[in-house]
Amino acid sequence: MPLLFRTLFSRRTAVTVMAAMAITLALAALVPEHDLADSVELRALRRERPLAAFIAENLRPDHVARSPVFLALPALVFVSTLISIIGRVRGEVRRRRARGDAALERFRHRVTVESPLSPDDAIEAAARALASARFDLSRDGFRLGGSRGAAGFAGSIAFHAGILVTLIGVSISGLTRANGEVLAVEGFPKALSPGEILRTARHDDFRALDGTILGVRDFTAGFSRGVDPVDYAVVVGVRGDGAEGERVVRVNQPFSVEGFQFTLHRYGYAPDLVVTGADGREAAAGTVVLRVVPPGTEDALPLPGGARLVVALYPDHATRDGFPGSRGMTPINPFIAFRVERDRAVVGSGTVVRGGRSEAGGVKVAFNGLRYWVSFVVSRDLGLPWFAIGSALIAAGLAARFLFYPEAVRVDAEVAGAGSALTVTLSARYFPALNAERAGRLASVIEAAARGSRGGTA
Amino acid sequence: MTGLDSAAVWAAIAGYGLGLAASLAGSIFRLPRFSTTGIALGLTGVACHAAAVVVRWTVSGHAPVMGPYENALLGSFFLPPLFIALAWRYPAVRGAAPLVMAATLLILGNGVMAHQAHAPLEPPYRSNWLVVHVLFAWLAFGSYLVSSALAAHYLWTTRAGAPAPDPDRRPLVDELAARLIAFGFAADSIMIASGAIWAHGLWGRYWAWDPVETWSLVSWLVYGANLHLRFTLGWSGRRAAWLALASVLAVIISFFGIGVIASVHTEVL
Numbered sequence: 216m217p218l219l220f221r222t223l224f225s226r227r228t229a230v231t232v233m234a235a236m237a238i239t240l241a242l243a244a245l246v247p248e249h250d251l252a253d254s255v256e257l258r259a260l261r262r263e264r265p266l267a268a269f270i271a272e273n274l275r276p277d278h279v280a281r282s283p284v285f286l287a288l289p290a291l292v293f294v295s296t297l298i299s300i301i302g303r304v305r306g307e308v309r310r311r312r313a314r315g316d317a318a319l320e321r322f323r324h325r326v327t328v329e330s331p332l333s334p335d336d337a338i339e340a341a342a343r344a345l346a347s348a349r350f351d352l353s354r355d356g357f358r359l360g361g362s363r364g365a366a367g368f369a370g371s372i373a374f375h376a377g378i379l380v381t382l383i384g385v386s387i388s389g390l391t392r393a394n395g396e397v398l399a400v401e402g403f404p405k406a407l408s409p410g411e412i413l414r415t416a417r418h419d420d421f422r423a424l425d426g427t428i429l430g431v432r433d434f435t436a437g438f439s440r441g442v443d444p445v446d447y448a449v450v451v452g453v454r455g456d457g458a459e460g461e462r463v464v465r466v467n468q469p470f471s472v473e474g475f476q477f478t479l480h481r482y483g484y485a486p487d488l489v490v491t492g493a494d495g496r497e498a499a500a501g502t503v504v505l506r507v508v509p510p511g512t513e514d515a516l517p518l519p520g521g522a523r524l525v526v527a528l529y530p531d532h533a534t535r536d537g538f539p540g541s542r543g544m545t546p547i548n549p550f551i552a553f554r555v556e557r558d559r560a561v562v563g564s565g566t567v568v569r570g571g572r573s574e575a576g577g578v579k580v581a582f583n584g585l586r587y588w589v590s591f592v593v594s595r596d597l598g599l600p601w602f603a604i605g606s607a608l609i610a611a612g613l614a615a616r617f618l619f620y621p622e623a624v625r626v627d628a629e630v631a632g633a634g635s636a637l638t639v640t641l642s643a644r645y646f647p648a649l650n651a652e653r654a655g656r657l658a659s660v661i662e663a664a665a666r667g668s669r670g671g672t673a
Numbered sequence: 674m675t676g677l678d679s680a681a682v683w684a685a686i687a688g689y690g691l692g693l694a695a696s697l698a699g700s701i702f703r704l705p706r707f708s709t710t711g712i713a714l715g716l717t718g719v720a721c722h723a724a725a726v727v728v729r730w731t732v733s734g735h736a737p738v739m740g741p742y743e744n745a746l747l748g749s750f751f752l753p754p755l756f757i758a759l760a761w762r763y764p765a766v767r768g769a770a771p772l773v774m775a776a777t778l779l780i781l782g783n784g785v786m787a788h789q790a791h792a793p794l795e796p797p798y799r800s801n802w803l804v805v806h807v808l809f810a811w812l813a814f815g816s817y818l819v820s821s822a823l824a825a826h827y828l829w830t831t832r833a834g835a836p837a838p839d840p841d842r843r844p845l846v847d848e849l850a851a852r853l854i855a856f857g858f859a860a861d862s863i864m865i866a867s868g869a870i871w872a873h874g875l876w877g878r879y880w881a882w883d884p885v886e887t888w889s890l891v892s893w894l895v896y897g898a899n900l901h902l903r904f905t906l907g908w909s910g911r912r913a914a915w916l917a918l919a920s921v922l923a924v925i926i927s928f929f930g931i932g933v934i935a936s937v938h939t940e941v942l
Binding site for chain 1: 866
């Protein structure tokens with residue numbers, strides 16, 4: 216059992232697990248992205264290419280990452296990291312209590328320098344030089360011992376602790392995260408009952424929003440040269456428990472209601488259309504939410520009798536090569552091109568400008584006005600603070616680990632001729648060649664100090 | 674592209690090109706003076722490159738992060754200064770100069786051939802996290818690429834039958850490559866963390882397994898495993914150098930391959 220335990224949570228296993236995670240995710244990332252919400256596409260894929268459908272459904276990174284087999288890997292990393300932290304802290308405490316050679320690190324480089332001073336004065340001079348190089352020193356007769364860069368070890372521990380905290384945060388997110396979307400049209404306040412939250416299978420998660428009313432107005436989309444987006448903003452009004460008032464909301468500037476974050480996510484046009492049938496009765500009327508961005512994209516609304524009205528909207532109409540186009544995204548001169556389809560056959564088509572009406576395929580279409588619709592991602596993630604704290608620990612830990620390099624030094628002085636000889640031993644846990652290079656530089660500083668002159672930096 | 678930033682970019686390309694030629698001649702003909710000249714010319718390229726970044730930033734009014742040209746301009750910027758700082762302190766690594774200059778020229782040249790018109794900063798980019806995220810992304814990229822150049826240089830100088838003017842210097846190159854990987858890993862971690870927190874404010878989630886996020890995690894895991902192999906399992910020398918070269922593939926895919934094999938961040942606004 217101890218052997219199994221040691222093997223399972225060894226650093227070698229941790230590396231293997233990290234490599235396995237990387238390879239699995241890299242392969243999963245190669246799976247083409249299909250919009251699985253579009254069941255028509257998925258059904259076609261299942262019918263024509265069953266293997267491709269299986270891969271698209273089950274081997275995408277988000278699916279793979281949720282599979283129990285994959286989740287076992289970070290769980291193993293978590294336990295392995297925890298054991299490693301405990302072992303390393305205990306080892307460090309033991310090492311610091313130790314005396315003599317045991318206090319030195321693994322890779323040691325020794326340089327001997329000569330001094331005209333007596334051993335006592337030479338060791339004093341060496342102590343001054345080492346202190347200015349930020350070593351914490353202790354003296355025992357003609358021997359100096361010291362270390363620096365202890366923050367590097369603390370950084371390494373902080374980094375690994377950060378990984379633990381991050382993994383805890385990710386687990387909390389996975390278990391408690393609520394995510395959905397709410398769509399609102401200008402001028403039509405929306406009651407945020409759980410059933411109004413789109414793109415979620417867990418409507419009950421949003422019960423706290425029940426009783427809240429969300430309204431939007433004055434959506435603006437700013438464009439450079441008419442086509443390059445530079446700003447999206449909308450005035451949002453919230454009424455309900457604990458929230459009241461209006462605010463301007465932009466991309467990257469979410470707002471919170473009842474602990475839920477609302478993030479401006481998408482927008483589109485919502486024309487006021489009235490469709491009248493051949494009998495003079497209204498076939499469809501009201502504000503129609505169209506997903507017609509960019510211009511020319513088509514959306515459809517159903518009509519009685521299985522017919523449908525297919526609509527394309529051009530916000531600033533202009534004719535391009537004989538076809539309708541748009542100068543830009545700002546609705547300066549909005550124009551709708553439509554066609555009527557029955558049993559997938561086109562029975563008529565026409566165009567209509569804002570404020571106008573047109574007849575085709577046995578229906579009359581009136582385009583009475585144009586509004587915007589906007590959608591917000593509604594989310595609540597209790598794991599986020601853990602993730603943020605874990606990330607901060609990881610970043611700070613790695614920075615400390617890199618900036619502070621743990622080293623231990625020992626200097627022994629002995630009588631040599633009329634003066635003394637100082638044996639400088641610099642040690643480090645890693646990088647023997649860099650340690651040798653540093654030891655040479657440190658020895659020259661000590662030599663200069665022991666000669667009474669100024670050397671370089673250590 | 675304005676006349677000024679065009680001139681600065683072409684001056685940088687000239688500096689790197691001449692630096693490449695001089696350092697290559699220094700390596701082939703074993704002329705240390707040429708190698709030193711190559712580094713000095715590279716430094717001139719860095720100065721011009723920095724001027725190009727500043728001009729582009731000033732004229733466009735935002736950090737150069739929009740489109741392939743600006744990404745190449747900023748993405749290639751950190752390679753030569755990181756390497757030159759290292760070469761100034763540790764002359765043993767100077768033999769890797771041709772590789773670093775060539776990589777810089779390749780990235781910058783690829784950018785210059787792309788569409789260079791100024792584009793406004795799109796709404797999702799209008800965030801205080803932008804500079805942190807992008808800066809650390811390119812720092813990580815530069816560190817990883819320079820470390821792989823050092824690894825390639827190490828492999829070349831330790832190949833069977835290679836002349837050995839100063840074998841004591843070889844382990845230093847290997848260890849400096851490891852230090853650069855550690856530095857890159859720290860920058861990579863900050864890049865991922867800042868990107869995740871930014872994504873939560875922008876899209877309402879900090880992680881969604883889109884291709885960019887997935888590949889960022891893949892490269893982070895690859896380099897995490899790389900550092901573990903070096904520091905806890907004692908990998909060094911040629912084995913570690915081969916590992917560094919293999920690891921950089923994940924980074925190249927993360928930064929340049931995603932647009933080819935999959936879409937980028939898959940959100941709307």
